[in-house]
Every structure is written in C-alpha cells, then in structure tokens.
Amino acid sequence: AQSVTQLGSHVSVSEGALVLLRCNYSSSVPPYLFWYVQYPNQGLQLLLKYTTGATLVKGINGFEAEFKKSETSFHLTKPSAHMSDAAEYFCAVSQSNTGNQFYFGTGTSLTVIP
Amino acid sequence: KAGVTQTPRYLIKTRGQQVTLSCSPISGHRSVSWYQQTPGQGLQFLFEYFSETQRNKGNFPGRFSGRQFSNSRSEMNVSTLELGDSALYLCASSRTGKTGELFFGEGSRLTVL
Numbered sequence: 001a002q003s004v005t006q007l008g009s010h011v012s013v014s015e016g017a018l019v020l021l022r023c024n025y026s027s028s029v030p031p032y033l034f035w036y037v038q039y040p041n042q043g044l045q046l047l048l049k050y051t052t053g054a055t056l057v058k059g060i061n062g063f064e065a066e067f068k069k070s071e072t073s074f075h076l077t078k079p080s081a082h083m084s085d086a087a088e089y090f091c092a093v094s095q096s097n098t099g100n101q102f103y104f105g106t107g108t109s110l111t112v113i114p
Numbered sequence: 115k116a117g118v119t120q121t122p123r124y125l126i127k128t129r130g131q132q133v134t135l136s137c138s139p140i141s142g143h144r145s146v147s148w149y150q151q152t153p154g155q156g157l158q159f160l161f162e163y164f165s166e167t168q169r170n171k172g173n174f175p176g177r178f179s180g181r182q183f184s185n186s187r188s189e190m191n192v193s194t195l196e197l198g199d200s201a202l203y204l205c206a207s208s209r210t211g212k213t214g215e216l217f218f219g220e221g222s223r224l225t226v227l
Contacts, residue, residue, distance in 0.1 A: 034215075043118070043204055043218030090157065100145050100208050101170040102216065104157035 002027045004091050006105035014113045019078040021108045023065075023091030026072060033074040034092040034102070035065055044090060050074065061085070086112045116140065118219035120205050126225045132193040135222045139186050139207030146188040147216065148180060151202040160203075163188055192224075200226045 007022040025031055032051050036044040048059025055067040065076045074091060091105040119138040127133050139146050148160040159172040163182035180190040186207075192199055202223050206216035 036218075041220070043220045044206075044216075045218070046215050049215060099164065099169050099212070100147050100162050100206075100214065100216065101159050101172075102147075102149075103159070104149075106156040 002103045004105035012111040021076040025093045036090045038088040120219035137205030143207035145208040149204045
C-alpha cells in the first residue's frame, strides 16, 4: 500500500525566506513522486516530478525537491519566497504498476508574510 | 492547447438526487482520472479510465460510477446523493497509460443540501 505524509498543514514564511515543505512516503516498489500546487478555486498544477534518474529535481517557479530513498522523503524547497507562492501544496506518489492512480498527501497551506 | 474542461463548475443538489459531471481531457490524452477533494479527507482517488476501460477504482461505494467515451471524454455519476458527497470533484487527464503527469481541470464543486 502507498501513503503520503505531509508534515505541517500550515507553514508561514517571510517574503524572501527559505521555503521548506516536508513530504514522506511509503511505497512497496520504487515510487514516482510529484509536487502539485493549488490556488484558490483552481485545479492542481504540477510543480515537479521524480520518476527515475537524478534525485534532485528542479521544477517551475524556482522550486526543487530531492528524492532521498533512505529517508523515504521528497521535501520541496525554494530559496526565496514570493508573495505569489501563497497556495496549497500537495505531495503525491504513484507506482509504475498502478497506472495513473495517485495517492496525495493532505496538503500544506503556505502563507507568505510581507 | 486547450486544458482539461469540466462542466458544470458549480451545482447544488438535494439529498437523494443524482448528478452527472463531465470532463473533456486535453486533446490526445487517453487517460482520465477522477478525484474527490474535501477539507476533511483531502484528495481521494475515485477511478481511472483508459481507452474506455476502467483500469483502477478507489474505495468508494457503488453510488459513484463513471464511463469514458471513444473521444476520451468522461462522465462520472453519483446516485442517491448524501450530504457527505459535497466536495470538489477534480478530473485529470494524462497522455499515456503508464504513470505520468496529471493535468487537472478546475473542478466541479457539488453542494448537497
């Protein structure tokens, strides 16, 4: 069975500060990992994904994440927060043998303080 | 390139009624998935269709059903609505049948009174 845990349902950072959103997963086979962002009244937009290869993944809007197999983690970071980064962030896991069935974390709401 | 289109965007129903939601995937995408999003349960997988066949199904009662047409458009139906069915229903399409990037629509927000 697969599951995703996002530590911290709410995270606040000052504008210009480091953003760190935590994600841990459990998977019985090598996982595919994703981070999505959701703005109010909108669907989800892909930030970045890890499938195979390089464990440090760069995404859109300056975000990146590192796959650490030993820690079963896939934390999302951004060096300097912008006001426009305020949104809900979801970590998701899937497996190659389950098609497009994704398991999402409960989300982390990011607030950026001016 | 047009994105994933869901209709209607908002709807209000009463308990016991049924509802049908529609999803038009991105052109060329053959996989369509449905998710239910609620504040309490988060995003939960309903089902996935690929080339008109249901490939995966989440842990929802039989009142939730779906189908996919030959043009890849998909519909989901919820019968005998309950208050707890109030949610944002999100459709996502993907180009391939293997695990790939999901492209989400803006969702259909269902309120059950």
